[in-house]
Amino acid sequence: MRYDLTTGPIDPREMEAAVAHPAAGAICTFSGTVRDNSRGQSVTHLDYEAYAEMAVPQMRKIGDEIKQRWPGARVAMAHRTGHLEIGDVSVIVCVSAPHREEAFAACKWGIDTLKESVPIWKKEHASDGTFWIEGHDAKPTLG
Amino acid sequence: MAVAIAVRVRLFARLREQAGFEAERIEVAQGSTLADVYATLRRTHPALEPDRNAVRGALNQEFSDWDAIVAQGDEVAFIPPVSGGR
Numbered sequence: 001m002r003y004d005l006t007t008g009p010i011d012p013r014e015m016e017a018a019v020a021h022p023a024a025g026a027i028c029t030f031s032g033t034v035r036d037n038s039r040g041q042s043v044t045h046l047d048y049e050a051y052a053e054m055a056v057p058q059m060r061k062i063g064d065e066i067k068q069r070w071p072g073a074r075v076a077m078a079h080r081t082g083h084l085e086i087g088d089v090s091v092i093v094c095v096s097a098p099h100r101e102e103a104f105a106a107c108k109w110g111i112d113t114l115k116e117s118v119p120i121w122k123k124e125h126a127s128d129g130t131f132w133i134e135g136h137d138a139k140p141t142l143g
Numbered sequence: 144m145a146v147a148i149a150v151r152v153r154l155f156a157r158l159r160e161q162a163g164f165e166a167e168r169i170e171v172a173q174g175s176t177l178a179d180v181y182a183t184l185r186r187t188h189p190a191l192e193p194d195r196n197a198v199r200g201a202l203n204q205e206f207s208d209w210d211a212i213v214a215q216g217d218e219v220a221f222i223p224p225v226s227g228g229r
Contacts, residue, residue, distance in 0.1 A: 132157040134223050
């Protein structure tokens with residue numbers, strides 16, 4: 001198991017290596033990448049901010065729950081913070097399991113849960129201004 | 144204030160910008176809840192989000208209910224909804 005919060009690039013292949021093992025017949029990797037558009041506007045770059053002391057334990061909780069729900073699964077997660085450019089990988093959830101059905105299901109559950117419960121925020125720099133993205137809302141920044 | 148205790152408050156993202164600080168030690172009465180701590184902060188930092196439904200509280204790095212009681216030395220964080228996306 002591996003849970004990273006980092007300002008540097010994250011490498012999907014490295015996360016896959018962390019979950020690979022001889023009894024796993026499937027590795028499913030979700031990579032979230034920075035889009036050049038949002039809300040119909042063009043986006044120039046993003047900044048991610050994390051509550052690091054809470055974010056890593058929250059990721060570990062998700063990984064532990066995946067292992068309970070999908071026996072035999074192994075999990076690695078990473079999220080970047082700081083300045084990200086278009087196309088950069090912002091988040092990775094990687095799950096290995098005996099078969100692909102569990103690997104896909106656990107990986108989807110993992111990224112969906114991470115997005116709801118890991119305290120990391122996205123500041124979007126777009127053509128119409130700078131916004132904090134909070135769920136479905138985009139709220140103007142002050143700074 | 145009868146007996147005061149001190150907690151360390153941390154704010155993130157939009158709430159941090161509204162209040163103008165990342166971390167601050169504040170004093171509240173013994174027996175105060177997370178809701179009381181937030182109300183105290185709003186008095187000293189009126190720009191802070193007025194709608195508590197748009198805020199989540201965390202006590203010692205765990206999501207927590209507004210009626211949770213804080214203790215001396217606790218870390219209390221107020222955080223906006225996380226990024227989401229689909």
